[in-house]
Amino acid sequence: MHNTPGLNQRSKVAITIISLVILICLCTSVFIVELGVLAPALVIAISCGIAMQICFIQEPKMIIWMMIFYIFTFGILGREIGGFPYGTLQEVILLMGWFTVIFTANRYDWKVLNNDCVWLLLIWLGVSVLEIANPAGASPQGWLQEIRAAALYPFLFVPLGFLLLKKNKDLNTFLYLILALSLLASLNGLKQMYIGLSPGEQRFLDEGAANTHLIWGKLRVFSFYSDAGQFGASQAHLALVALILALGPFKWWKRALLLIASMIMIYGMMISGTRGALFALIIGLMLALLLSKKFKVMIVGGLIALSFIGFLKFTNIGNGNYQILRLRSALDTKDASLNVRLVNQKILRDYLQSRPFGGGLGVIGVWGETYNKDKFLSTVQPDSYWVKVWAMYGIVGFILWFCIMMYILGKCCGIVWKTKDHGLRIKTMALTSGYAGILFCSYANEVINTAPSSFVVYISWVLVFISPKIEEELKNQHIRSLKPNR
Known part of the structure; x- marks a missing residue:
């Protein structure tokens, strides 16, 4: 031998x-x-x-x-x-x-990287690199910190996904993993809410986070994540994924567990006090209804969604509950927080009119306050990833970024629309709808560029893009199962 x-x-x-x-x-x-x-x-x-x-x-x-x-856990x-x-350590991994893949290069089909998703991310990385020469003169240290999440992580992680993930088993493993970890985060959030904070979590509040995480004496739950905004958006994102999967052609006990997990994560979203996360659910659900291609489901689902929005918008039922009251304020056009955001956007619009390429990477937000204190943009809170991209890259860069995001979303929708295998269709529909929810939720919060939502979205792109090959794999398996044993 x-x-x-x-x-x-x-x-x-x-x-x-x-x-x-x-x-x-x-x-x-x-x-x-x-x-x-x-x-x-x-x-x-x-x-x-x-x-x-x-x-x-x-x-x-x-x-x-x-x-x-x-x-999910760092x-x-x-x-x-x-x-x-x-x-x-994200960069280290x-x-x-x-x-690893370069050392074992002969194991992989490198031609799979020749696709529009990878090329678009390369273009965006190139634009981001050029921003170091932005005439606004932002600090190179701020640029170096910001480019990591803005362009480097997706460009490094998405191609790895295309090289390494190929089979239906990979899709299932990804779904099991993200839902299990998100549910674990939900349970930790419930622990924070009803049992108490760990020493590290209490220290997080004491060091300044209490300003944004204790509202009216009520804790905005943040679980393992960087802040309550990311926790709430991630919970909404993966609650939507679990809910859509619960409607799939799977064993009854799996659908029951998915439905229970979805309800727990929706509650996790509510106790986070993240109002913008509501739109991740609404937008994602609307897209899922559209992709279902079932007219009756679209009507019934649309009516349920509109009824829920109407309940929040036009009634006062449940106002005694802090979570419902805060969620309801997301639809209040007179909300003070919303008006502050609109005022900030007007200030930015006036400032950026003469700066079509923005103020440079790292000039606004946390890195702006750290490395660009001498720049005007560092004094304005973006409160939104859309606004942050606009401020850093200018209107030219924002349009390019938005077109890339919408192209990927449209491509994913087209792939789901053409998928014939019902189980695979439900899975890719869940991932696509989750991405849509996070993308539009990022208008209200800075989430699509923050872990774990960012990396979940990147692998969602990969798995939807390769799903035609997975469908071919499932078709071949079905054909082999029909052949009589000899």
Whole structure:
């Protein structure tokens, strides 16, 4: 019996890397007196990193699943342990992922990257890189921080998805993973609401977050995430995905569990106090009804949605409940918060009229306050990712970004519309509708560029784009199952 060349190569790689780990540990132990406590921490970190790299080489799809798991949960590390910018480990996982696929390049069909989604993201990355030369003179440090989420993450992560994800099993794994992690976040949110905060969560409020997360003495639940806005939007996004899947041709107990999960996540959205998340549900649900191609379902679903909006808009029922009252304020045109946002947008419109390419990346929002305090735009709160893109890239960049987002949405809708397999159609419809909800919810909150929503959207694009190949796989499986056994 002979071993396969691939197995020999993998064994050699594993032995080489393990030997490197041992060598590093020995070298570090020599300097343990000088390094002190840092020495064992360094050994552990390097060992974990190399072990992870071995795992990626042996099973490359773990790159995607590890990233998805991490972006849902790294907030726990930041709050409860601290002392390290855990967000930067997103780049570490991405770089390790690209090292893996380049090191094992012969395993992949690189032609799959020749698609309009990847090309559009490359164009957007190019525009973002050119923004460093924006004549407004924004700080290069702010540009470097902002470009990561604005353009670099999608450009690095989406191609990885196209290279590594191919089968229906991958689609199912992704759905199980994001729904399980979102439900875990819901349960932690309920713990915050009804049991109390952990020491790290309380410290988060004490260090300034209380200004935006304690309204009228009521906690805006944020769970594991960066803030309540991201938690609420993500809960609405994945509640919608679970709700649509619950209507699919699956076993009754799976549909029941999906429906229960959806209701829990909708409650998670409500206790976050994130009013804009309501529109993620409404927009996503409307698109799902349209893509269903069922006239009766569209009418009934539309009437239910309109009735719910009417209940919030034109009645006072439930005002004694803080969550319902806050959700109702999202539809109040006289709401003070809405008027402040409109005033800010008018200020930006006047300022940006003579700046078609905006003020540069990192000039507004958190990075503006940190690196561009001398710029006018740093004094204005965007309160919206649409507004933030407009301020940074100008009207020219905003139109380009919006056209890219709408093109991808339209392409996804076209793919779903043509899908014949009912189960696959429901899954891709759920992902497409979720993306639409997050995109339009980002007019009210900065969510589509923030983990975990951003990375969930990126892989949703990939899985919808490759779904015609998945449908072909399912068709072939069906044909094989019909052939008589010999």
